[in-house]
Amino acid sequence: MKIPRLRFERRLSSPQWLQVAALVVSLLLAMLTIAVIFYALGVNPLIAFQRIFRGGFGSVYGLKETVTKSIPLMLAGVGLTLAFKGRMYNIGAEGQLFMGAIVASGLALEFSEWPAYILLPVMFLGGFLGGALWAAIPAILKARFRVDEVLTSLMLVYVASDAVKYLVYGPWRGTDTRGFPITDEFSAAAQLPRLIDSRIHYPTLILALLLAVLIYLLVARTKLGYEIRVTGENPDAARYAGMNYQKIALLVMLISGGLAGLAGVGEVAGIHFRMRPPEGISPGYGFTAIIVAWLARLNPLAAILTAFLLGGLLVGGDAIQIALNLPAATVHVFNGVILLFVIAGELFTRYRIRLEF
Amino acid sequence: MxxxxxxxxxxxxxxxxxxxxxxxxxxxxxxxxxxxxxxxxxxxxxxxxxxxxxxxxxxxxxxxxxxxxxxxxxxxxxxxxxxxxxxxxxxxxxxxxxxxxxxxxxxxxxxxxxxxxxxxxxxxxxxxxxxxxxxxxxxxxxxxxxxxxxxxxxxxxxxxxxxxxxxxxxxxxxxxxxxxxxxxxxxxxxxxxxxxxxxxxxxxxxxxxxxxxxxxxxxxxxxxxxxxxxxxxxxxxxxxxxxxxxxxxxxxGREVLFHLDKKQVDTGPVVLEIDKLSALNDKGMTAVVDLSLEVHAGEILGIAGVAGNGQRELVEAITGLRDATGGRIAVNGQDITHVPPRARIERGVCCVPGERWTALIPGMSIADNLILKNYLQPPIGRGLFLDRAAIAAYADGLIKDYAIMTPDRRTPIKMLSGGNIQRALLAREIACQPALLIAAHPTSGLDVGATETIWQLLLAERERGTAVLLISEDLEETLSLSDRVAVIFEGQIMGLFPAKDANLEQISLMMAGALRLPVRSTLRQAQGSAYLAGEPA
Missing domain, CATH: 3.40.50.300 (P-loop containing nucleotide triphosphate hydrolases)
Incomplete structure (x- = not known):
């Protein structure tokens, strides 16, 4: 008896419609899988989906929260589109976000007397540098010693996270926090303005939108962007054309780390007004940003939209946690399932798959 | 037969x-x-x-x-x-x-x-x-x-x-x-x-x-x-x-497919000068040994030999992708032995490598592939930016001049046929007006028609006064295009002679390493004496 087998044939081209179709089908299958998980948890999947949607997008409050959460996702996600384009698989945006938060908090606490128009820009600048330098470590290890940046950037997340813990439990613990592991509240000058009746710290949002456009222009229109695209698609050709691989690897990592750092600044200066333990600052924005970048097919402008969608999912996830009494990790399961299906779906755009008998 | x-x-x-x-x-x-x-x-x-x-x-x-x-x-x-x-x-x-x-x-x-x-x-x-x-x-x-x-x-x-x-x-x-x-x-x-x-x-x-x-x-x-x-x-x-x-x-193969219209070209000064070059292969074993060559303006020097005898390493040492472990390479009198690839490109070293895809970006458009060598200079590169109108004009120009068959310049280059891909690659390298053009296996895998156009392009470069270094396993190609032919075996030149004096039997022996002629790396020496003086080793 012959057993039917799958045969993979490389496609010469992958038309636009196929890429869109693969994405849509992947998302539908991801939803289906999530539905099974809900069912197993004893929740009616349709009700759960409805609650998620309503939570994230179905009310003014929900939308405001969704925009709020999309800010760090957008910043980190846009940065990652650039890194991934240059074939640097930066998985550590979460850690770079923490480093941005640390530097910004340090500046806010140290120079609390400074006026806002100096202090806030300095915090953003410092946060960018903090994230960028944190990302430079895996970049240099990769460019110099060919150490896999996936591992190093991921491991550095835990180092950064522990650094945050050390600071809030130790030297930075506030004087009027009744023992909680948090810093004192930043001075008013270090607090970002918000839209009325919301937590939307709009300067960061504007910065994120601006950077998305800038990164798009960088990739599409500049010499450097061209070098990044060539290096990402074919490092051999880049070398052959005399491009400096090490420079490009370092640069895309610095920028992507810097943007994640800015996301960290936004969280401490726009949401919390202080430094908290790591899980208080970020519910995994840096990791969710990977999905943001991938869903956007590495297009920084599309990342604005995907950041908004995933922000809504986070808010909706919070809503069902409370309403349907589900564990807090449910949202992370969603994210994982979605990423898995989206990446697996790409296979269909690159290969033609046949069943052979 | x-x-x-x-x-x-x-x-x-x-x-x-x-x-x-x-x-x-x-x-x-x-x-x-x-x-x-x-x-x-x-x-x-x-x-x-x-x-x-x-x-x-x-x-x-x-x-x-x-x-x-x-x-x-x-x-x-x-x-x-x-x-x-x-x-x-x-x-x-x-x-x-x-x-x-x-x-x-x-x-x-x-x-x-x-x-x-x-x-x-x-x-x-x-x-x-x-x-x-x-x-x-x-x-x-x-x-x-x-x-x-x-x-x-x-x-x-x-x-x-x-x-x-x-x-x-x-x-x-x-x-x-x-x-x-x-x-x-x-x-x-x-x-x-x-x-x-x-x-x-x-x-x-x-x-x-x-x-x-x-x-x-x-x-x-x-x-x-x-x-x-x-x-x-x-x-x-x-x-x-x-x-x-x-x-x-x-x-x-021995039969010549085409009769090539090779014009008389006066050879100019030495463009590429290789003196006792040595290089290692990817496994760190010796691949090029004390190799000396000169290529003049307006001549095609063909390197014949069975693949894997140091050809790739030689090309990469010239283009800067591989370190020379010994010897010296100069282009137009300037030592380039240890300068980075970019500096060599700027001195007019252009190359069509044997492995085509190491010089192209498959998923990118034809236009983006055509600017790979000159995206830094005006009119393509302006300040920090790329001039998109200039890219379009430049790409369309090359597509037309080199008769690259494609729906348009935005088509990913991997969609083209082998002959058109090679034509685009050659067009790009020639358009930079090289002083030295290296063409490694330029027609491998191409059909007869595509082969002929590639050959015409190489001959046109020779007439323009470019020094052309041709590396090919196709002896017929090497003999019909080249002015002089060098036979390489285990990283050494076994013989160097005018193509018109070629003796197929001796070339075969040299390719197999069974015959070595006294080396005359310069043009004058090779023209001045009969090369057939060598004895089987």
Missing amino acids: PDDQSAIMVAAPQDTVETATIIMRGIIKRFPGVVANDGANLEVRKGEIHALLGENGAGKTTLMNVLYGIYHPDEGEIWVDGQRAAIHSPQDAIRLGIGMIHQQFRLVQTHSVTENVILGLKESFFFPERAARKRILELTEKYGMKVDPDARIWQLSAGEQQRVEILKALYRGAKILILDEPTSMLTPGETKDLLNTLRRMTAEGHTVVFITHKLEEVIEASDRVTVLRQGKVIATLETAATGESKLAQLMV
């Missing part, structure tokens, strides 16, 4: 069925834009060592992949031991007693030899470690292969890893063993061991087919040899009744 004609006719099942263990008839395998096997016939006798000889791209590996079930032929029949065989997968091939050892080993680096050998077998639920170990030791003993069954793969040399691959095939009961370029990774000592093992296997009734482009191995190891050229079987010969130079002729 009457004797060759008769040789092609051997594969008739009715009268060879007793001796032939494999018969392949009329195998046709097409890939997009190329016919890899064009009606190939092969007959392998039981218990022989059969060499499959041909240049890169001649279709040797494709033919064997068809036999091993990796590719399905578009047309043709396969007979194994007198039975018509339908081989759809390597599993089918293994069932028929055919085993293949690929050029790239397929082993799990962190596992032991024994684990690798039995990996994937469904003999029993439990891991049959002890029985397997015993059987492996028996096999190694029987065929004189030294391998420690408990060693981890990463600890083994290339030769030892290859033995593990052979063990894998034997363990699965292979009676017919196909080896793809088995000696390419081996040291001379390991090569000798391998050939001994193969001989012991045939003595035990196994049959061996090995793919090679090295003439000496064919002579040393095989009983019979089948020569392929451009997807067709040219001849099947008894090895004892032939010789290296005869095989070289069959392999590269």
Whole structure:
């Protein structure tokens, strides 16, 4: 008896419609899988989906929260589109976000007397540098010693996270926090303005939108962007054309780390007004940003939209946690399932798959 | 070639069925834009060592992949031991007693030899470690292969890893063993061991087919040899009744396809000067040895030789992708031996490398591929930005001037046919107005029409006064295009002479390393004396 087998044939081209179709089908299958998980948890999947949607997008409050959460996702996600384009698989945006938060908090606490128009820009600048330098470590290890940046950037997340813990439990613990592991509240000058009746710290949002456009222009229109695209698609050709691989690897990592750092600044200066333990600052924005970048097919402008969608999912996830009494990790399961299906779906755009008998 | 004609006719099942263990008839395998096997016939006798000889791209590996079930032929029949065989997968091939050892080993680096050998077998639920170990030791003993069954793969040399691959095939009961370029990774000592093992296997009734482009191995190891050229079987010969130079002729072909209109060009000053250059290959072994050459403006210097004799390393040393371990390279009098690739490009060194895709970005548009060398300079690059209008004009201009057949400049370059891809690549390099143009295997894999246009473009560059360094395995191409020809063997120049004085027999001997002429690297010396003074080594 012959057993039917799958045969993979490389496609010469992958038309636009196929890429869109693969994405849509992947998302539908991801939803289906999530539905099974809900069912197993004893929740009616349709009700759960409805609650998620309503939570994230179905009310003014929900939308405001969704925009709020999309800010760090957008910043980190846009940065990652650039890194991934240059074939640097930066998985550590979460850690770079923490480093941005640390530097910004340090500046806010140290120079609390400074006026806002100096202090806030300095915090953003410092946060960018903090994230960028944190990302430079895996970049240099990769460019110099060919150490896999996936591992190093991921491991550095835990180092950064522990650094945050050390600071809030130790030297930075506030004087009027009744023992909680948090810093004192930043001075008013270090607090970002918000839209009325919301937590939307709009300067960061504007910065994120601006950077998305800038990164798009960088990739599409500049010499450097061209070098990044060539290096990402074919490092051999880049070398052959005399491009400096090490420079490009370092640069895309610095920028992507810097943007994640800015996301960290936004969280401490726009949401919390202080430094908290790591899980208080970020519910995994840096990791969710990977999905943001991938869903956007590495297009920084599309990342604005995907950041908004995933922000809504986070808010909706919070809503069902409370309403349907589900564990807090449910949202992370969603994210994982979605990423898995989206990446697996790409296979269909690159290969033609046949069943052979 | 009457004797060759008769040789092609051997594969008739009715009268060879007793001796032939494999018969392949009329195998046709097409890939997009190329016919890899064009009606190939092969007959392998039981218990022989059969060499499959041909240049890169001649279709040797494709033919064997068809036999091993990796590719399905578009047309043709396969007979194994007198039975018509339908081989759809390597599993089918293994069932028929055919085993293949690929050029790239397929082993799990962190596992032991024994684990690798039995990996994937469904003999029993439990891991049959002890029985397997015993059987492996028996096999190694029987065929004189030294391998420690408990060693981890990463600890083994290339030769030892290859033995593990052979063990894998034997363990699965292979009676017919196909080896793809088995000696390419081996040291001379390991090569000798391998050939001994193969001989012991045939003595035990196994049959061996090995793919090679090295003439000496064919002579040393095989009983019979089948020569392929451009997807067709040219001849099947008894090895004892032939010789290296005869095989070289069959392999590269002798008839000139086109009459080229080569204008008289006065050669100018020396552009490329290579003095005692040495370089290593990727494995750190010597690939180019004390090589000296000069290429003048307005001349084409052709380097003839069998692939893998240092050509790639030579090209990469000139373009800056590989460090020179000794010697000096100068372009227009400026030393470039240790300057980075970009600085060489700026000094007018342009290159069409043998591996096309190392110089192109498959998924990017034709326009983006065409600007790879001049995106930094105006009008393409302006300040930090790329001028999109200038790119469009530039790309459209090249597409028109070089008759690149494409829907438009935005089409990803991988969508084009091989000839058009090569034309685009050459267009890009020529458009930079190089002082030195290196063209490595510029027409390999191209059809006749595409070949001709590429040749015209190279001749036009020569007329413009560019120094052209042509590297090709196609002797016919080298001889018809070049003004002077150098023959390379094991990283050394075996002879350098005007193309019009070429003697095919001597070139064949030089390509096989059997003849070396006194080296005259400069033009004047070569023109001033008869080059045929050399004696067979």
